[in-house]
Structures are given as C-alpha cells and as structure tokens.
Amino acid sequence: MTNSLLSRILKQHTGPLTRDLVQEPGDFGLGKIPSRLKPVGTTTSICGYCATGCQLKLHLDEHGHAINLSPQSGYPVNLGMACPKGWQALDPLDAPDRATTPLLRDASGTLQPCSWSTALDTFTTRLKAIREAHGHESVAFLSTGQIPFEEMALLGCLFKFGMGFLHGDANTRQCMATAVTAYKQSFGFDAPPATYADFEESDVIVLIGANLCLAHPILWQRVMRNKRQPQIIVIDPRATETAQVATQHVALKPKGDLPLLYALAHCILRDGRVDSASIARSEGFDEFQSFLQDYSPAAVAAQTGLTVVQIEALAHTVSEPGKRVSWWWTMGVNQSYEGVRTAQAIINLCLITGNIGKPGTGANSITGQCNAMGSRLFSNTTSLVGGHDFANAAHREKVAHGLGIPLESIPSEPSLAYDQILEAAETGKIKALWIVATNPFHSWIDSGRLADLREKLEFLVVQDMYHSTESAQVADLMLPAAGWGEKDGCFINSERRIGTLKVVRQAPGLALSDFRIFRLIADAWGCGASFAKWTHPEAAFQLIRDLTIDRPCDMTGIADYAMLDEHGGIQWPYPAGSAGLAQERRLFEDGIYYTDSGKAKILFSPPAPLPEPTCGEYPFTLLTGRGTSSQWHTQTRTGKSDILRKLYPEQLYVEIHPADARALDLEDGDLVQVQSRRGTLTGSAYLAPTVQRGQLFIPMHYREVNQLTHPSFDPHSRQPNYKACAVRMAKRPT
Numbered sequence: 001m002t003n004s005l006l007s008r009i010l011k012q013h014t015g016p017l018t019r020d021l022v023q024e025p026g027d028f029g030l031g032k033i034p035s036r037l038k039p040v041g042t043t044t045s046i047c048g049y050c051a052t053g054c055q056l057k058l059h060l061d062e063h064g065h066a067i068n069l070s071p072q073s074g075y076p077v078n079l080g081m082a083c084p085k086g087w088q089a090l091d092p093l094d095a096p097d098r099a100t101t102p103l104l105r106d107a108s109g110t111l112q113p114c115s116w117s118t119a120l121d122t123f124t125t126r127l128k129a130i131r132e133a134h135g136h137e138s139v140a141f142l143s144t145g146q147i148p149f150e151e152m153a154l155l156g157c158l159f160k161f162g163m164g165f166l167h168g169d170a171n172t173r174q175c176m177a178t179a180v181t182a183y184k185q186s187f188g189f190d191a192p193p194a195t196y197a198d199f200e201e202s203d204v205i206v207l208i209g210a211n212l213c214l215a216h217p218i219l220w221q222r223v224m225r226n227k228r229q230p231q232i233i234v235i236d237p238r239a240t241e242t243a244q245v246a247t248q249h250v251a252l253k254p255k256g257d258l259p260l261l262y263a264l265a266h267c268i269l270r271d272g273r274v275d276s277a278s279i280a281r282s283e284g285f286d287e288f289q290s291f292l293q294d295y296s297p298a299a300v301a302a303q304t305g306l307t308v309v310q311i312e313a314l315a316h317t318v319s320e321p322g323k324r325v326s327w328w329w330t331m332g333v334n335q336s337y338e339g340v341r342t343a344q345a346i347i348n349l350c351l352i353t354g355n356i357g358k359p360g361t362g363a364n365s366i367t368g369q370c371n372a373m374g375s376r377l378f379s380n381t382t383s384l385v386g387g388h389d390f391a392n393a394a395h396r397e398k399v400a401h402g403l404g405i406p407l408e409s410i411p412s413e414p415s416l417a418y419d420q421i422l423e424a425a426e427t428g429k430i431k432a433l434w435i436v437a438t439n440p441f442h443s444w445i446d447s448g449r450l451a452d453l454r455e456k457l458e459f460l461v462v463q464d465m466y467h468s469t470e471s472a473q474v475a476d477l478m479l480p481a482a483g484w485g486e487k488d489g490c491f492i493n494s495e496r497r498i499g500t501l502k503v504v505r506q507a508p509g510l511a512l513s514d515f516r517i518f519r520l521i522a523d524a525w526g527c528g529a530s531f532a533k534w535t536h537p538e539a540a541f542q543l544i545r546d547l548t549i550d551r552p553c554d555m556t557g558i559a560d561y562a563m564l565d566e567h568g569g570i571q572w573p574y575p576a577g578s579a580g581l582a583q584e585r586r587l588f589e590d591g592i593y594y595t596d597s598g599k600a601k602i603l604f605s606p607p608a609p610l611p612e613p614t615c616g617e618y619p620f621t622l623l624t625g626r627g628t629s630s631q632w633h634t635q636t637r638t639g640k641s642d643i644l645r646k647l648y649p650e651q652l653y654v655e656i657h658p659a660d661a662r663a664l665d666l667e668d669g670d671l672v673q674v675q676s677r678r679g680t681l682t683g684s685a686y687l688a689p690t691v692q693r694g695q696l697f698i699p700m701h702y703r704e705v706n707q708l709t710h711p712s713f714d715p716h717s718r719q720p721n722y723k724a725c726a727v728r729m730a731k732r733p734t
Ligand SMILES: Nc1nc2c(c(=O)[nH]1)N[C@H]1C(S)=C(S)[C@@H](COP(=O)(O)OP(=O)(O)OC[C@H]3O[C@@H](n4cnc5c(=O)[nH]c(N)nc54)[C@H](O)[C@@H]3O)O[C@H]1N2
Pocket: 050, 051, 175, 208, 209, 210, 211, 212, 214, 215, 216, 235, 236, 237, 238, 240, 253, 254, 255, 256, 257, 330, 331, 332, 333, 367, 368, 369, 623, 624, 625, 626, 627, 628, 629, 630, 631, 632, 633, 723
C-alpha cells in the first residue's frame, strides 16, 4: 500500500482525523482497515444516485485515487451500462462549494468557519440544554436514503439509544413511505418482491406512475432486453419519454388510478379471469368482491378520464390467462393522498390474477434513492433497526441484546412522521433539528412554510457535502461531510441487492464521513462507550447484519464486504447456510407471505376526492416530477458537473399544452408566472403536447417548485401528495 493511500484511508477511518482534534488512541485500530482497499488498478462501487444500483468500475492512479470510471460489465444489475449521472459520478466531488470546515453562525448572523472541537462542543451543549429544558421530544433528525446503511444505522441508534431522543425521520418519507406501508399491511413485511430479471421475463409490463426512461434508464435497458415481445403499458397523465416508446399509453386523469384499478379488478372478477389458487393464499377476497360491484368501468370512466372501451381492453390485457404480467410503480403512485390504497389495488390485481411469485410477474415498487431500501431496514426511524418493530417487546429485547445496550434505552413508541415533526417545530414542541444528507428547504412540500419554521427553531444543524444548499445556508451549525467515493459502506437497491462502496478519493479539507461524524458526536455526547463496537463501517455492518436473523430480510449468510463483491452483490434474504442460492431471486415463490396467517391481505377503501381540485380561480392541475436523466433532485450534485449541466435547461420551465398556451396568448419561451394558494414562481413556457390540456408540469429540480405544492398526505403512510395541486398561469407582466 502506498503511503499516500494509507494516509487517506487513515484519514477516513482512524484518528487523528482532523487538524484540531486528537482522537483517543485505540479508537479506530489500524488492523480494521479492510484489506480490499489495497491499491489496485481498479475497484468497484455501487452508483450513489438512483436505486437501480448500477456497479461502476473506478480507475485508480498509483495513489489509489479515482481518476475516471466506467460501468462494470459483469454486474448482474447494469450489465455494463450506466446513465449520464453514473458516468459523471466523480464530478460533484471537486466542486468549489464543497464544505471543507464546520461553520457556526456568529452573533451577527454570519456562518463562520470553526474547528471540529468547537462544532462538537456547540452541538452537544446546545442540544443538551434544549433536552434539559424541553425534554426528549424536543429535538428531531431528518435524514436520507442516500448514505450507506451503516451510517444510517449509527445515526438512528446514536440519536435514539445513545442521546435518548425519540423523533427522527428521513426523506424516504417523501419517496417510499407509501410502498413500505402498503407492503407491510398486505404482505406482513416491507418486501418488494421483484428481481430485475422479471423485466426480461414478462409478457405484459405495466408501468404506472413511473417514467423509467428518465428516472431509471438502466432498468429501461433491462425492459429492452426482453425477448418475449412484451406489451409495455404506461399509465401516466403525461406522454412521458417512457410512454412515447411504450406499446400503449393510458393517459388517465391525475389521481384517476384508484378508480381505474378497482374497475380493472371488477372486470376481471366479472369475467372469471382469476387464479383461484392465488386467491386461496389471500384474505379478504369476498369483501373485495362485493366492494367492487360499484366500480364498473361505466361508473368510474369520468373519474379516470378514460372510456369504458379503454378500461375493458386494459382489463383484458392484464388478465390474459397464461401470460406473465408484471406491475411496476414509482412516484405517480406513492406521492398521492391515497397512495397506500393505490399501491394495494395493484397488489390486489396481482393476487387475484396469480401474477406474483413467478418469473415475469409481481406488484413491484421501484425505489428512488440509492439506499432507500437500506434506510427502510436500518435507519431506526419508522422501523426498529434490522427490520423490527418498536412496539414489539421481543424485538426490543433482541435488538438490545444484539447491540449490547440497555433495554430501557429502546423506546416502545414510534417517531413522529416527517410532516408531524415539522408541524411540531411550527408549534414550538420541537426546538431543534439535525438535517443529514437531505435538502428539505428545497424538496419538502409547501416549502415556503419552512422559512417561517426556521425562525421558530432554536437550533438547526445541517450536515452536507456542500455549504451552498438551501438548507445549509440557513443552518446555525453546518457539519462538512464526505460524499460518495470518499467513504465506504453498503447500499441496497430496488431488487433487495446489497452492494459495496469504496473510498477512492480523499474528502476535502476537514470534511469527514458521516460515520466518522456520528462517532465523534457519540464521544462528545458521552455515550461513546455504547458504540464502542461500531469502530468502522464494516464492523457496523457485521453488528447490524446479525440483528436481521430470523427476519424476512435475514442477511446473516453474508460474511463480509469481500463476499458481496465476489458475488456481484447479494439479494436479501440470505440467511446463514444460503451458499449456492441463485444470483437473481424473487420473493413469494412458495406462496407464503410474512403475515401471521401466511396469507396476503386484500385491502381497499373507496377513492377520496382530490385535496385541492381545480376551480375557476386556479384552473390548472400542476404535476411535478423528474425533468431529465441528468438532473438529480435539488441539483446539489448534478449541478456541479459541466457535462450534465449541458444536458438540461438551466432555468425553470413550465410544460403547457399548446392549445392552453394559445388561450393564454403564450409562445414558447415566454416568461410566465405560475401561482397557487401558497406561492408564485416565474419560469419560461415550454409548449409541449405531452401534457394534457388543463395540466402543467414543472420538474422538481428547480428550487421554487415546492412553493406551489399543496401539503396533503396519505393518511396511512404520511407521504406527501406532490403530484397534484391547483394553480393558475399567466404571461409575466413586463
Ligand atoms: N434523473 C433522475 N433520476 C431519478 C431521480 C432524479 O431526481 N433524477 N430521483 C430518483 C428518485 S429518489 C425517485 S423517487 C425516482 C422517481 O421516479 P419516477 O416516479 O419515475 O419519477 P417522477 O417524474 O417523479 O414521477 C413519475 C411519473 O408520475 C406521473 N404522475 C403524476 N401524477 C400521476 C398520477 O396521478 N397517476 C399516475 N399514474 N402517474 C402520475 C408523472 O407524470 C411522472 O411522469 O427517480 C429516481 N431517479
């Protein structure tokens, strides 16, 4: 190992790590450095953007420093492909606005550089004082689906079991909460059943509220490898990039999904195109059958915006006997005030037609962020770490024992959800927030409210790679974090595949890996001893891996990171003794679900009205979502790449149907104002027949967009309803 690589690795994993803070000896032992970090010509890492989980091959110079990358050809996920973000994954690391030192707001209100000692002192003194004065519910964290799960677990365990606070949630609430709740209720565990090979083995692929070509381009490549000449049906109000290359586009009304899915089930039952064996493995069928009587195509046509003929034809296609039908959904379903029931309506269709547990089938949610699936198992927010339940006494005992912590330190109550945390901050019950690897001042729904909320907070800590994010700029204390490529750990992708990341760059200045920051905080707080075994990410991996024993996500058969690399990643479940299991595995092949009875639950309720329908004053429905394959969320990373920036419009644009534009006397490129009851933004009109009349589309990547969105939530999952609110639009007055 060259000296310079060694010193870099030491900087990430061992003390002393910072110029101003001397670690206690023995805190991070030299012997813990994973041997796979020895310098070689190349190494591999899972991409740090989307949940497809492509593996990238990093090309290293003689110092072990990544100078370039290419997609990994032998990896079972991406098979040698990557999208533009993956190809440019190193660019964001070199940005000039990287946070290189902690920043503390001074008496004049300016963020000033400070030492790590001062930062840690301030962090503990302020939060302890707030805890002392207002109790253990007065501080909350908001984290992410975009850091390794070893880091997520350390944060969640430190905050709840070490620091003794109760409330923490993550941006996965904005993204996957609906799918989590739907699966837990229907299958008894949060278990997306698919393996990506199912894309290649289906006869009918239904993409509902998912724009694969743009948001998961490499999964679209998997669809393109399907040799069965599949029908590809896209259910989306917009003629998206994916809809345009599908065999059929079902252009429904926004939020017409639930009545449509019930009408499909109605037709399928009426025509007897069901799989009795699969129905026998579920509960609630009789009630469902009588419920569906009211959902004939004629009864729901107006709500869906489709004709009876279209609905009947679709019902026929998705229930063809002998055909393999797979359903795939993303944010068009999850981000809805009735997302859970919509996802379950998809699950119900698969259950009654027997399209589950077999090749080319499934009710499959596609995940968003690189490690949303890791967050779901390990972040210790909604679920107790390792796929457990806070309310279950036996689970609490198992986790306490496994982690070597006192049982009393594990709360039995659940955390408030994201929106409830922010509401508690508005009402003054929560006094301080710690934001890690997410940018809610841009991405949260009705984001204008956050400005007022900021005024009410006594203390706001933001931990990010950049000091320039909307959230970092309003922090009282900013902690500089290493990013993807500068730290190690694991991600879990949409098909439950666990894969590793590597250190291939040195974090700039005093920036530290989130893992390292949490360790330092544990010591500063005085609870470091409880986390003595969490010496480095791989040690943490082994600790939390062992917690999964006997859970559906059991991964106790994974020895170490090297084994993950050798196997091309490993899908859970992988209990001890799994050697020889296939590389591609779907769930429920045995027809047994994770519920107490072993049967799946058919769950349903009547569709509810839109929380904010259009009206004379606000006549347009605003849809939001991904804009291009080169933009990632709030653009803190993709905005730093010269190449990616060339691939998308710099300024906010509003897609409007040409006929609506004519009625408003608008031409392409005209400056327009879009207004909702909550805010106003300015952008340029983009005339696009891909949006329906009466609808507008604005990509989520521009900071103003959430000033318009309406804060409504799914009652079961508390996921925000980002995708439909009422707005008006006009040419901008000159
Ligand atoms: N390039 C890029 N890729 C990404 C991301 C990114 O920021 N950039 N983000 C990642 C993340 S975290 C996520 S969650 C995924 C999101 O991936 P997707 O969910 O595919 O992306 P979205 O554009 O948010 O939403 C998908 C579609 O839902 C449609 N839609 C809106 N309302 C409705 C409705 O009522 N019914 C139906 N059926 N459809 C509706 C929209 O028109 C949109 O085309 O992408 C991941 N991949």
